[in-house]
Amino acid sequence: MDTFILIGITGIGLGALYFLVACGLSLIYGLMGVLNFAHGAFLSVGAFAGYWFAVKLFPVTTNLSFALSIIVGGIAGGLFALLVEQLVIKRLYNRHIDQALVTVGVSLVAAAMLGGWFGHDPLLLPTPIWWYNAIQIGDAFIPVDRLLYIGVSLIMLILFVVILRFTRIGLVIRAGVENRTMVQALGINVKLAFSTVFFLGGLAAGIGGVLIAGYSGGVSPYFSGTWLIYGFIVVVVGGMGSLGGSALAALLIGISRQYVNYYAPGLGDFVVVILLALVLIFRPQGLLGKVSH
Amino acid sequence: MSALSISDLRVEFSGSQILKGVSFDVRANSVTALLGRNGVGKSSTLKAILGIYPHAGKIELGGEDISREQTYRIVQKGIGYIPEDREIFASLSVKENLSLAELDDAPNYELAYSLFPELKERANQRAGTLSGGQQQMVAIARALLNKSQILLVDEPTKGLAPRLVTEVADALASVAIKTTMLIVEQNLALVRRIAKDIVVMDQGTVVFSGGIENLNDDDFVHRHLGVSVKGH
Numbered sequence: 086m087d088t089f090i091l092i093g094i095t096g097i098g099l100g101a102l103y104f105l106v107a108c109g110l111s112l113i114y115g116l117m118g119v120l121n122f123a124h125g126a127f128l129s130v131g132a133f134a135g136y137w138f139a140v141k142l143f144p145v146t147t148n149l150s151f152a153l154s155i156i157v158g159g160i161a162g163g164l165f166a167l168l169v170e171q172l173v174i175k176r177l178y179n180r181h182i183d184q185a186l187v188t189v190g191v192s193l194v195a196a197a198m199l200g201g202w203f204g205h206d207p208l209l210l211p212t213p214i215w216w217y218n219a220i221q222i223g224d225a226f227i228p229v230d231r232l233l234y235i236g237v238s239l240i241m242l243i244l245f246v247v248i249l250r251f252t253r254i255g256l257v258i259r260a261g262v263e264n265r266t267m268v269q270a271l272g273i274n275v276k277l278a279f280s281t282v283f284f285l286g287g288l289a290a291g292i293g294g295v296l297i298a299g300y301s302g303g304v305s306p307y308f309s310g311t312w313l314i315y316g317f318i319v320v321v322v323g324g325m326g327s328l329g330g331s332a333l334a335a336l337l338i339g340i341s342r343q344y345v346n347y348y349a350p351g352l353g354d355f356v357v358v359i360l361l362a363l364v365l366i367f368r369p370q371g372l373l374g375k376v377s378h
Numbered sequence: 379m380s381a382l383s384i385s386d387l388r389v390e391f392s393g394s395q396i397l398k399g400v401s402f403d404v405r406a407n408s409v410t411a412l413l414g415r416n417g418v419g420k421s422s423t424l425k426a427i428l429g430i431y432p433h434a435g436k437i438e439l440g441g442e443d444i445s446r447e448q449t450y451r452i453v454q455k456g457i458g459y460i461p462e463d464r465e466i467f468a469s470l471s472v473k474e475n476l477s478l479a480e481l482d483d484a485p486n487y488e489l490a491y492s493l494f495p496e497l498k499e500r501a502n503q504r505a506g507t508l509s510g511g512q513q514q515m516v517a518i519a520r521a522l523l524n525k526s527q528i529l530l531v532d533e534p535t536k537g538l539a540p541r542l543v544t545e546v547a548d549a550l551a552s553v554a555i556k557t558t559m560l561i562v563e564q565n566l567a568l569v570r571r572i573a574k575d576i577v578v579m580d581q582g583t584v585v586f587s588g589g590i591e592n593l594n595d596d597d598f599v600h601r602h603l604g605v606s607v608k609g610h
Contacts (some may be wrong), residue, residue, distance in 0.1 A: 272454045
């Protein structure tokens with residue numbers, strides 16, 4: 086039973102990381118129809134910024150320095166996303182093939198630049214001493230870092246829900262997901278909403294990048310590739326543009342992958358692909374997505 | 379004096395000319411009806427005025443050239459829009475649909491709710507669950523929240539049940555007293571009730587502009603609109 090609980094909670098922790106990667110992707114596609122392959126670069130920039138901040142400014146890692154490196158990673162991811170949107174994507178709305186090509190290009194350029202600056206070997210993110218501790222829940226000993234992933238993802242989910250539900254810009258974003266043209270025909274500059282979504286998506290990815298760097302043992306220029314693929318799978322399974330759908334799909338995928346990998350070693354990824362195929366066949370709009378007309 | 383002046387308005391999609399040099403004026407404090415058979419470019423004209431469709435030509439709002447402005451800037455300058463097929467936001471509540479449209483510091487909810495009291499009662503209902511008529515009320519109400527120099531209204535009674543046509547027509551007639559309006563409408567009874575001027579389009583151009591009295595001429599109506607006066 087303790088193993089079952091342990092795998093369940095670590096699965097939720099993994100799902101929490103998937104959610105941080107996927108929520109921005111989902112909103113960016115849902116609102117703007119932008120297939121953003123540069124999202125992995127937001128993750129990397131955030132992770133490297135968090136690493137740089139932690140290593141350069143704090144010779145000794147403390148709780149405060151670690152918390153600040155997560156925040157700095159988030160802000161760096163958000164600002165980089167905003168930069169990409171303003172310099173590149175803004176000119177390519179409704180040009181999907183161009184978007185895909187250019188954002189793939191941005192991700193390659195970003196990885197090359199980060200490699201040139203930081204080198205190509207994985208760099209160990211300094212983490213506080215408690216990072217490798219475990220706490221007892223029932224009979225199971227749960228790694229503390231997994232609880233942190235869950236906590237941070239919950240905070241981001243709540244932040245996104247509050248912004249989307251209770252602010253004017255959130256109202257504009259929700260309306261823009263349905264009908265961008267009509268939002269503008271009501272006298273609203275929908276581009277401001279686009280930029281906000283890019284910043285928020287980059288913020289979540291940047292924070293996710295720092296946490297993933299801790300989870301996966303280090304940060305390197307190309308470390309975000311696999312995570313981006315999982316991010317896309319979460320978005321498709323959850324439903325494009327649905328934040329709740331992304332949260333649900335991230336949990337489902339994280340938990341099922343962990344359980345299957347434990348009870349049938351090596352088949353975790355296979356189960357995720359089967360889940361994706363089932364959703365595409367029987368519910369192509371995703372678990373909580375809307376049917377497009 | 380013209381509230382809105384259109385000169386040589388042209389719209390082209392994929393090599394096909396939708397509007398071929400449309401020109402007309404809309405008098406201030408008056409209702410002008412844009413008429414014509416289906417597919418002649420009436421709705422496209424409204425969308426070009428709003429900057430939704432890319433276009434060439436000159437559009438002046440109260441003497442100011444708005445031809446090159448973006449849609450949201452055009453609306454902020456004082457053009458209200460009631461689109462064909464309502465285009466309300468189905469996942470938002472009625473209240474959210476209305477509050478999204480607020481541009482003025484003091485949006486005129488009093489007018490919107492006095493015309494459609496039902497909307498106040500359904501403020502928290504998701505707009506997608508409303509009937510077609512109620513959705514049209516939301517579309518009209520949100521255009522009335524702000525002070526506009528002109529209202530562009532696109533087929534407001536299309537697809538509505540007869541009882542709702544009357545309700546919507548009453549509301550528009552009441553608004554028309556105080557507002558400049560350019561309306562696209564197939565319902566000639568409503569046009570006769572609220573419009574003073576008509577502009578008739580055919581195949582992307584204006585073929586007639588003049589007074590509403592022309593709609594009493596059976597031959598004119600049959601020739602330009604393909605219907606009989608007696609039928610309307």
